Amino acid sequence: MTLTDKSPDQKPATDVAGPAHPLGVLWRAVTTIWSVPKARIGVVMLGVFVLGALFAPLIAPYSPTNNDFGRSEDMTAAHLLGTTAAGQDVLSQVIYGARVSVFVGFIAGLFSTIIAVLIGLSWGYLRNKTADVINFIVNLFLVIPALPLMIVIAAYLQNGGIGMIILVVVITGWAWGARVLRSQTQSLRSRDFVTAAIFSGESSGRIVFREILPNMTSLIVGSFFGAATAAILAEAGLSFLGLGDSTTISWGTMLFWAQNSNALLTGQWILLFAPGLCISLLATSLSLINFGVDGLSNPRLREGAKR
């Protein structure tokens, strides 16, 4: 089918029915998430952690690396959560630890999502042998247990720090999102608006990224939060095993030092409790926001909807 009779300045008809202004879409997404009570709690919790991470130098009473204090002190007015075995203030470390988790979660989540979008959408749109090969690779990455793979790679790239952790998390974390986005792409590609776009002579790249992509905003946001949660938990796990840079102040390394300095035997439960609770709360906040995101794509999951 050719469209040679069309004048070059004429816009394709599909643009008329295209999405609203990007900011409008964003605003609508935010209000939809905010309208779900669970997601609202998640947004508030996440906000607290992000602000804590950004303003850590202002909030924290001491420098997290200052080790001039008494060793393994209990909770006092000067040290609300006590001090570590190396004589650092635990509260300051907890506040500064938010930086690593929020940073790793955001960056690794972002990169995983970008890869998931690129692979998931083109894989869902293609219908040839390439799709079979991608299918096999994605399934392979899905079934290979992620944490052992991360541990092995991290062991080879010794003490690589946060950059290394982000790299291994992204390598192992993109496949899930790619699969979810692919199945949605497959169901969207047979819809009328895509057929119309094909007949109006749009290129495949434009159809995938300008016509199909905007319809999957909620799924993409959802897979971002999922990937970020996984990244935060993975960073904590790897740091806990001592595979990251153990001089970085993060919740995972705090737990690593807590176990290695026998905080269990000395009875300093707060040293174990505080960092782990923060990891859980941060991960929970992202999962809670995802309840609101689910509602965007599946009205049946919206709160208060009748069965």
Place this chain on the structure above:
Amino acid sequence: MRFVLTKIGLLLLTLWAAVTLNFLLPRLMPGSPADAALAKLAQNGPVSPATKAAIEAQLGVPTGSMFDQYLQYLGNVATFDFGVSYTFFPQPVAGLVAAALPWTLVLVGLVTIIAFIFGTLLGVLAAWKRGTWLDTLPTVGGTFASAFPYFWTALLLLFFLGYVAGWFPTSGAYGRGTTPEFSAAFLLDAIYHAILPATTILITSLGGWILGMRSTMINTLGDDYVTFAEANGLKPRTVAIRYAARNAILPNLTSFGLALGGVVGGSLLVERVFAYPGVGYLLYTAVTNQDFPLMQALFLIITISVLLANFIVDILYGILDPRTRR
């Protein structure tokens, strides 16, 4: 039968890919892990040429073409020849792995099945009683608990129930001074030692099953045949269990295999906390000592176990749902 054969073919292809990935990993890394391994091994005394060859084949010291190395590696894997560990010198890696594997298989296997059953039941209940406390409590609790890092749950249980209350042993899989044997006393001792690690995995993995089942069950409840069953005046309980839940379980079963990878990963951290002598603790020991031969073999065996579990679930799924057999 054709369905089973296709699945077996796919399994073999995936196994081959996993083995090949294991071959490529050390070769893609900067530096030479094999040189590090040989240097470390040499500290324990002279290295026999056979040991040297096995380590080189596994970790990739460039002798011969890449293809020759690959063939030799495949031969070693096929004969379970993974070289010699230098953390536990001079024990062969294969023996160490074989001793650790049963502990993890039993622990993770049993707990996963228990978690699947309980989680599915709670998910059915949550979807059926949507909006009530029976829904809110398991969903919110499950979301929160599945955000717990495995090792944190483990540390807390270890601290409060192990050290403070003193109800459970704090490390190992059986009491000091006892040797593994098939007797009632030893079995009870092993179960006693497994309670804390098992509870940890259960708490952290249960939420996923609840949420997954709830979501598929809600979708199933919207189907026409459920409305039809309700219109026929069947008892709500019959509609929920015999009609909706029965069909909602199937999609949830496919995520079983995928979730297993996560549970296995989590159990590695749990084993480290409790010094439980399974593959996770062995992997931790291997990694901290840069025992690359042991590490590679463990990664391979963990991956193969998960692949096999997935294969079994796939076959089961085919038996339960005739539509997938086509």
